[in-house]
Amino acid sequence: MRIFKAHFCIALSTLILTLLVQAEASPKLDTSTWKTIEPSSSRVELERLRSFQEQSYQWPPQMRIDYLSKIYSASKQLELDSVRANSSRSLGKMYLEVDSIGLALQLLNESLQYSYDHRSRSSTLNALGALHRRSQDFESALLFYFSSVEEAIADKKGDEAYPLGNISEIYAALGDYQNAIKYLKQSVGCSQQLESPDREYSLLYDYAYLIDFYQEIGRKDSSAKYVELTLQNIKLIDSIQVGKFMNAKFVGFMSVADHHLLAGDNGRADHFIALSRKHAPPLYLTSVMQLEARSLMLQGQHLAALEVLNSKALRECEVDREQILQLKAKCLQSLKRYEQAIAIKDSLQTLREQQFNLAHAQHSSFANVKYETQAKNKEIAALRQATEINSLTIKNQRYFVALCLLLTLASLAALSFLWRLIALKKKKNALLEDKVTQRTKELSRANEELLIMNFVASHDLKEPMRTIEAYVNLINENLPSHVQLENEQFFNYINKSLKHTHSLLEDMAKFHKFYEIKDVELGEVDLSQLIDDIGAGSQIFIREKNGKIARDALPVIRSHSSILYAVLKNLIENGMKFNDKPQPQVQVRYQLRRDHHCISIIDNGIGIDDKFHEHIFVSFKRLHSKDLYSGSGLGLSICKLLIEKIGGEIQVNSQKGQGSRFCVLLPA
Secondary structure, eight states: OHHHHHHHHHHHHHHHHHHHHHHHHOTTSOGGGGSOOOOOHHHHHHHHHHTTGGGGGGSOHHHHHHHHHHHHHHHHHHTOHHHHHHHHHHHHHHHHHTTOHHHHHHHHHHHHHHOOSHHHHHHHHHHHHHHHHHTTOHHHHHHHHHHHHHHHHHHTSSTTHHHHHHHHHHHHHTTOHHHHHHHHHHHHHHHTTSOTTHHHHHHHHHHHHHHHHHHHTTOHHHHHHHHHHHHHHHHHHHHHOOGGGTTHHHHHHHHHHHHHHHHTOHHHHHHHHHHHHHHOOGGGHHHHHHHHHHHHHHTTOHHHHHHHHTSHHHHSOOTTHHHHHHHHHHHHHHTTOHHHHHHHHHHHHHHHHHHHHHHHHHHHHHHHHHHHHHHHHHHHHHHHHHHHHHTSOOOOHHHHHHHHHHHHHHHHHHHHHHHHHHHHHHHHHHHHHHHHHHHHHHHHHHHHHHHHHHHHHHHTTHHHHHHHHHHHHHHHHHSOHHHHHHTHHHHHHHHHHHHHHHHHHHHHHHHHHHHTOOOOOOEEEEHHHHHHHHHHHTHHHHHHHTOEEEEOOOOEEEEOHHHHHHHHHHHHHHHHHSOOSSSOEEEEEEEEETTEEEEEEEEOSSOOOGGGTTGGGSTTOOSSOTTTSOOOSOHHHHHHHHHHHTTOEEEEEEOTTSOEEEEEEEEO
């Protein structure tokens, strides 16, 4: 019996020592697996639900959300961190799919909190990139995707193929197809490291998109090469027969069909369109119908194409509404129904404005969610700090009370002195008020007339400009091809002038909007964080200019965060825009001048001649041609207007060829 007890103690000690060593060696592993959890309904339910995970990809979105919510709740109750990270990430991606941005952001941030391994963090960061991409915040999306790539590289499993593919799609959306192809080829190299069937699935998407991207830059030979690779991968997917990967064939067939349409091979295009229809998920049948309409148009069957475009499925389709309207307008023009074509183009313009307003509203809502998340984190940090401070004992209370009494007496004396000064000033000001009131009325009347003229110019001129643009494009499209080539330069000049005029009208409307601001509420502004936010928000612009931002340690001041962000962002970007150096540099410094904050923006750009220092703040005054430096000439005048709204001013100190120093003065 004693021997048995001794052996039992040795075995137990060895087990405890092993667990301690493992815990010390892997501090970030899911420690919940070491807890003794009694069999419960939550654990049984969790295991039962996870058994359905393989076929859940076929379920409708709401059914998948309900299913994932149960797994997520069970993982929280059982304190299983790894399951909680995966379920919150999957649930966040589903909410993103149904456009519940706020819930998606909350769940993905929670997933990132409980993701301890590189692979899990990479997947969550990739999902956060998709969320910011959905909100049109491409800069933040790229940062998350690149972070996902770094985590995947550390995991050494080749999973960086997925975020690399997403990076290429963002560059394609921005029109930068060279970078899109560059990152997609890197994705191909990483996809080849994956295990089957993930390898074939990822490569099929890569090859299909390479077909599209090479077509966009006119590389037909390279596009044809990836057509063959796409068809080979479709055969491999067929041989594997994994259900959740079979839909990938639809993407491949669509790209191949589009390639043959652009090449003018209608026979092969129709063959692959038929295959696309056969393998298309119900949600994407409208995309196949658009291909069918394009094929009929290329064959000259515009009436048949118009019937397809007017079908119930495409009339009710909201996803590709803009592309459908464009195809309808082309059909109507070919059938010489010009009035209907113009009406469709007007609808298209209205749709674009609605989409812009909707995207702007979603972006504002998303920014609000981000702000509330950051504010909540700061509040939690402040509460923790307050708890630590309250745990300390307060010393020297008598000295504190005496100091308060002295300050109170000093304040009363200062107030008495100020009261006398105010009384004297009131007597002097009373004599001037009548004259000032009369002059103010005259200026207000003149100012109202100017604002009305600005409003009319920036709003009522938009409609005639759009009509001119529509008819100019219609005239160009109806000219013979040889006449189009002869007059291409003239039409390009007209379109360029129309775009500049439209930009000018937009800036005038923006100036009118800022001028109408009456009451501005001030709050605490962390200047260091503000400059870092500007650098992050303008990262792509700075990278294109090969620029660099440097700042001193900046204080927290009382001002208006949004106005300072807009003004300092404009001054920093101007410092890099009006710059002929190989590496534009902008420095941000701070100085307290008596009762004013001075925020200095210093650049190494082309500088400004002394005689033009006052001209640069006047609306529409430009020192350089539009071809050399783009812009409407309203940027600095808007900055001046905004700073004056919060009681400040902008000063400039510059010499031609020696850079510029803009000082934003704000009352302390």
